Amino acid sequence: xxxxxxxxxxxxxxxxxxxxxxxxxxxxxxxxxxxxxxxxxxxxxxxxxxxxxxxxxxxxxxxxxxxxxxxxxxxxxxxxxxxxxxxxxxxxxxxxxxxxxxxxxxxxxxxxxxxxxxxxxxxxxxxxxxxxxxxxxxxxxxxxxxxxxxxxxxxxxxxxxxxxxxxxxxxxxxxxxxxxxxxxxxxxxxxxxxxxxxxxxxxxxxxxxxxxxxxxxxxxxxxxxxxxxxxxxxxxxxxxxxxxxxxxxxxxxxxxxxxxxxxxxxxxxxxxxxxxxxxxxxxxxxxxxxxxxxxxxxxxxxxxxxxxxxxxxxxxxxxxxxxxxxxxxxxxxxxxxxxxxxxxxxxxxxxxxxxxxxxxxxxxxxx
Numbered sequence: 001x002x003x004x005x006x007x008x009x010x011x012x013x014x015x016x017x018x019x020x021x022x023x024x025x026x027x028x029x030x031x032x033x034x035x036x037x038x039x040x041x042x043x044x045x046x047x048x049x050x051x052x053x054x055x056x057x058x059x060x061x062x063x064x065x066x067x068x069x070x071x072x073x074x075x076x077x078x079x080x081x082x083x084x085x086x087x088x089x090x091x092x093x094x095x096x097x098x099x100x101x102x103x104x105x106x107x108x109x110x111x112x113x114x115x116x117x118x119x120x121x122x123x124x125x126x127x128x129x130x131x132x133x134x135x136x137x138x139x140x141x142x143x144x145x146x147x148x149x150x151x152x153x154x155x156x157x158x159x160x161x162x163x164x165x166x167x168x169x170x171x172x173x174x175x176x177x178x179x180x181x182x183x184x185x186x187x188x189x190x191x192x193x194x195x196x197x198x199x200x201x202x203x204x205x206x207x208x209x210x211x212x213x214x215x216x217x218x219x220x221x222x223x224x225x226x227x228x229x230x231x232x233x234x235x236x237x238x239x240x241x242x243x244x245x246x247x248x249x250x251x252x253x254x255x256x257x258x259x260x261x262x263x264x265x266x267x268x269x270x271x272x273x274x275x276x277x278x279x280x281x282x283x284x285x286x287x288x289x290x291x292x293x294x295x296x297x298x299x300x301x302x303x304x305x306x307x308x309x310x311x312x313x314x315x316x317x318x319x320x321x322x323x324x325x326x327x328x329x330x331x332x333x334x335x336x337x338x339x340x341x342x343x344x345x346x347x348x349x350x351x352x353x354x355x356x357x358x359x360x361x362x363x364x365x366x367x
Contacts, residue, residue, distance in 0.1 A: 016350045057292040058314045059346045061326045061361035069358040076144035076351035076358055078195070080154070082169065085338075086122040086132065087349060088154055088360065089126060091144040092116070097142060101160075106183040106191050106211050108160040110139065110229045115139050118132070121146070121154065121171065126347065129358070135171035144242070145195030145207075145338070157209070159192040162205055174224050177206070185212050187224040197241040197249065201267030205249055207238040214238070215251065217264055228264060233276045235260065240338065242292040244317065250297060252287040253278070259299065261317060279320045283308060287352070289339035293363070300350055302335035310336065312350070328359055 031087050070089075075097075078090035093116045103109055119134035120143055141160035148154055152169045166175035172363075183191040192209030198204060202220030213236055214229035229235070236255035243249055247269030250261040261274035263269050285304030290297055295317040301308065310333040314324035327333055333352035341347070341363070348361040 001159055003328055018125065031187065041283060049103065054188075055357070057365070058296040058316065058323055059345060059363035060314065060324060060366045061298070061312060062335055063328045063330060064347070064360040064362050066329065067360035069122065070129050070131065073356050074118075074120075075124075075143050075337075075353040075354055077337055077353060078156075079338045079349050079358065080146045080148040081126075081340045081347075081349065082148045082154075083150060083300050083343055084121070084152075085126050085342050085344065085346075086313065087126055087358070088146055088157055089122050089124065089351060090136075091120055092143050092182045093118040093120055093354070095142055097284040101142070102192075109183065110160070111141070112139050113141075114209060115141055116143075120164050121156070121167075123169070125344070126360075129360075133170070141156075143152075144209075146170065146199065149198035150200070150243075153198075155196040155204075157193045157206075159194070161213065162190045162192060164190065164196055164204075177222055182350065184237045187216070187227065190216075194237070194239050195241055197243050199243055199247065199266045203266050205243070205264065205266075207241050207251065210237055215241075215264065217266075228262070233260060233262060239287070240289045240291075240292050242297065244292055244297075245310055248317075250290060250292065250317070252290045252299065254286050254288060254302075256330070257284045257286055257304070259290060259315065261299065278314060279317065281313065281322045283311070283322075283325075284313070285310075288337050291339045291341045293341045293345045293347070298339060298341065298348060300333070300339050302336055303341050310334070312336075312339075326361070328361075331357075 002049045042193040050158055074092040074366050076089050076091045080088045115138045119137045121136035122131050125132055140158050144159045145157040154167045156165045161180055162176035167173055178190040190208045193209040194207045196206050204218040206216045208214055208216050214227050217225045238251045239254040240252035247266040248261045249264050250259055253260045259279040260276050285301040285308035287299050288302040290299045299313045311324050312326040316323050333351050336350050337353045338351045340349050345363055350359040
């Protein structure tokens with residue numbers, strides 16, 4: 001009798017999947033390729049909640065007027081916060097990205113300049129902005145993303161090298177993914193990877209990036225598992241990542257002006273396929289940076305059009321809605337590029353390219 005019930009339930013679930021196919025048509029082609037995405041091997045159950053039972057009201061970012069951004073830096077392409085609350089930034093020193101930096105095959109055209117001479121990875125005091133630690137000279141060519149995992153390891157992406165790096169907090173190399181100066185689209189290559197997020201189970205999630213428009217999942221040792229691209233979700237420059245408490249990975253889908261969240265099969269997550277869903281808002285424009293704290297997403301957009309104001313957004317993924325707007329009071333954002341939140345939820349940071357500035361916001365409970 002139990003077997004008959006299970007078969008009936010499985011049949012109902014299949015009917016639901018078929019009938020719902022295309023409900024999230026703005027995501028793109030939702031056909032499932034089990035060769036590329038082996039972990040999605042169960043039945044989709046729409047009756048299960050997608051989010052944790054506990055709900056935390058959002059915190060509101062307020063500019064910290066006592067904060068002083070470090071000076072004399074290059075483009076601050078990435079910002080992260082380590083487990084102790086210290087900032088880690090990744091800047092480009094004397095390098096900029098313009099139309100001549102890469103050729104039509106995404107090959108870097110300025111290798112002749114050699115690596116950046118300055119230290120480009122800086123750890124900052126969260127109260128004063130003073131530099132505590134600096135390293136990374138003579139190593140990188142065009143920095144982009146930075147992420148610090150729960151053990152304090154620093155993960156970096158270099159879009160000129162087409163590589164992902166893992167370092168200790170003191171700059172000792174631990175792991176390199178991708179082939180030096182070799183853009184590609186197989187599982188051993190990246191093409192201008194933008195950022196990394198490390199899941200609680202240790203899996204490595206890479207946004208790859210400007211060329212390939214895909215997400216790649218690796219195990220904790222750096223062995224590739226599968227890629228998530230056109231066969232599952234249509235992305236156009238996945239620019240930033242954050243992982244929610246329920247193990248869903250959310251992506252700043254920059255040129256599609258949205259945030260896409262999906263179950264990529266991380267350990268501890270539901271082991272059946274869920275359709276990716278998108279969060280949109282008429283004022284989003286191009287979303288450059290996202291971060292999350294206790295299931296609430298915080299995002300910043302960038303220059304899009306005259307009708308779109310550059311600002312920050314507070315987003316409730318349960319209702320897939322924007323619950324608040326924020327930004328600096330002393331002067332407006334110009335070109336935000338990345339965002340990070342303290343592990344204890346007391347502060348939020350935004351880095352800018354152009355002004356080469358780092359903003360600090362205190363996170364305040366308003367409810």
